[in-house]
Amino acid sequence: MKMKLTKFQDLSLEEKKEVLNWRNHPDIRKWMFDKNEISLENHLNFIQNMPKNRIYLKAEDLGVINFKISKDTVELGIHKNPEKKRVGNILLKTTIDYAFNELKAKKIVLYVFKDNIKAINLYKKFGFREVDKKDNLIKMELIKNEELKTGSPKNQKIFWGIEENGE
Numbered sequence: 001m002k003m004k005l006t007k008f009q010d011l012s013l014e015e016k017k018e019v020l021n022w023r024n025h026p027d028i029r030k031w032m033f034d035k036n037e038i039s040l041e042n043h044l045n046f047i048q049n050m051p052k053n054r055i056y057l058k059a060e061d062l063g064v065i066n067f068k069i070s071k072d073t074v075e076l077g078i079h080k081n082p083e084k085k086r087v088g089n090i091l092l093k094t095t096i097d098y099a100f101n102e103l104k105a106k107k108i109v110l111y112v113f114k115d116n117i118k119a120i121n122l123y124k125k126f127g128f129r130e131v132d133k134k135d136n137l138i139k140m141e142l143i144k145n146e147e148l149k150t151g152s153p154k155n156q157k158i159f160w161g162i163e164e165n166g167e
């Protein structure tokens with residue numbers, strides 16, 4: 001089964017509330033640039049007036065992946081459903097595939113807080129390299145065709161499972 005990705009604009013009201021609850025969970029928003037809770041009103045307003053260069057996708061019940069597109073570079077963001085464990089590999093693999101295959105990006109960039117060790121390790125595992133450091137942020141990038149396709153060997157089966165079944 002391939003991962004089902006749904007644009008925020010196509011979610012039901014219940015689902016829009018669900019992804020907002022994930023984003024507002026303390027374990028998630030502490031790693032966001034804006035650490036404040038987002039109100040339902042602001043959330044719905046953002047979705048309704050989504051800028052053309054932004055894509056927000058709900059990845060089943062696992063989490064959210066998002067992109068900011070500028071020419072052939074995309075900036076990515078990910079966060080999981082805080083109730084889920086060990087979904088980082090699947091979320092990031094999906095994000096990389098979407099950026100390179102659907103959005104035809106040549107380069108993916110991201111910004112991560114220096115103390116977000118878990119996320120940094122996850123990104124490195126897929127081939128992201130640190131390219132800049134400023135204050136408490138690290139900038140990382142991944143060039144097309146330089147990605148490590150499998151992550152760690154123990155996750156290889158999961159990736160292939162997602163990609164091959166149900167195609």
Ligand SMILES: CC(C)(COP(=O)(O)OP(=O)(O)OC[C@H]1O[C@@H](n2cnc3c(N)ncnc32)[C@H](O)[C@@H]1OP(=O)(O)O)[C@@H](O)C(=O)NCCC(=O)NCCS
Nearest residue numbers: 028031078079080085086087088089112118119121122152
């Ligand atoms: C980042 C995030 C998506 C990872 O998902 P997760 O389910 O928590 O992570 P996983 O358990 O799948 O771990 C994935 C990888 O992260 C790294 N990792 C996990 N736990 C770790 C820890 N305690 N210390 C260091 N690295 C760790 C490992 O490389 C691991 O790979 P492995 O499977 O080979 O061990 C999730 O924690 C999240 O949404 N965090 C809040 C939002 C966020 O930080 N987003 C990124 C902003 S730039």
